[in-house]
Amino acid sequence: MDTFALVVTIAVALFFTYTNGFHDSANAIATSVSTRALTPRAALAMAAAMNLLGAFLGNGVAKTVSEGLIETPEGSRGMGILFAALTGAIVWNLITWYFGLPSSSSHALFGGLVGAALAGGTEVLWNGVLDKVVIPMFVSPMVGLLVGYLVMLAIMWIFRRSNPHKAKRGFRIAQTVSAAGMALGHGLQDAQKTMGVVVMALVISGHQTFADPIPVWVKIVCAVMLSLGTYAGGWRIMRTLGRKIIELDPPQGFAAETTGASIMFTTAYIFKAPISTTHVITSAIMGVGATKRVNAVRWGVAKNIVMGWFITMPAAALVAAGAFGVVNLAFL
Template structure:
């Protein structure tokens, strides 16, 4: 009975994490279309909620990676304590980043929490899996975001070099209706699955299932929780990404959205790697901005954002380790 209660606590914490994930990551999902005025904030949020919900049902490869390749918790109550502490670390960081208005990574916060809790417990970290499934994508995805954002914007500038700016803006405002939808779809493919992976890992830990197949109820709950978080908007971070990093017009918004959509689609459906869609979007915005000239980007702001990124894993890991220690001290 006590083990079942602990399992319910972990599932509840996972859904809270999914909500804060949606709250935090809603910003990068809607920022390019709102900043360019291609969509109104209300329409952008409604579209993001719908496509996030749909994306959550289109795969489970990332969920399996989170469940299998990061840590190997012991079975029973101690394993659940590790997962609960990891989720607490991630939630605390997500709320802190949202409060500061900084575009951080809920995915990195979750993995940081898992590693931090595992290191102070009897669980073990799969260092090989962590390197191949997390560290490599963590570095590659933002770099690809910058490169693709730059190249797509460069192609747009060349193809429409003789077209009136007003006509270009009008055309890409229409195109952003599609690219914003695919961006939100990719976000649903990525972010909802991370919650699913934790829920499955909890079920395996207590012996409710032996494989890492995601139950339909876990898919539905994660999808709804992320979508509810997305519906709240995350306007603090929207202001940072939409106004402080680089000016976003419809063409740049389309370039960034197209770049991120390609990357999240590939990493979710082919590579099955958990990436930070927030980092990737931020980098794509910078890449699209630098296609015109380097001065288009406010580099001091971007450097501050990168510093915040680097704090995510150690900070969430430290919080998770402290929570695990408190759970052990209190005998929970």
């Protein structure tokens, strides 16, 4: 039964990674597609490949997720808590994907972990949640907004005497690189989050300790599932990010993607903080758009997106708590 529970939990974790891929793939490529720098299929193929590669570039975020948010639960109850946490995250991902709302898969996972832990009587490491989740949740969008604004101002100043048509053609080519950087950062951040959950499941089942390195097979399967999910596409969310917030041109798309990629790499390597790709690229698009004029950004759409950010963690936590109640009654 313990082995069966472990296999089921890992399978659900990999399905979460798949939903993360098709839910968040739009984050990396929406601006490139909307500016016609890349065709949708080419963009998705490139993003899938970069996601796969990014998953192997570090393990700091995985360590934070596996050890820094909740006390490791034990036995079959612990596996039930992980299963419920993932269920909460998946359900919220599917709801927000259906409505085309670019909410955060990361915060859905964190909310699921907290909700399931509270329902299951496992201690939540509130300092870790505050330092690694809540503070970055507020700080990263503000940084994305400011840096996106400043990067776009710098581009406008540097290329102020350039031929506009030639400059746009150049930035359309440059967006291939900036979109690849975004997808690489997405793989670096988001594949590691699932790795952390799988490692926790292996620790609970006694197959691993936190002192051991992450098994290579865990990295491979998480990376592959994220990549497959990415290639499945996220067309609804792509429309929201690429067109509904602001109509982007190639220089703006390049500025937004460069900003997002830079922030994701910085937080992963320096702070080991699992930040939201969605938060960073959305705020960067807003900052870039505000250089045109403040009312060029469709702030009504932006407001709905921000509201989605705030309800993601509690909503996923409630679903996860309910899922644990069902698991507890049926199996524990």
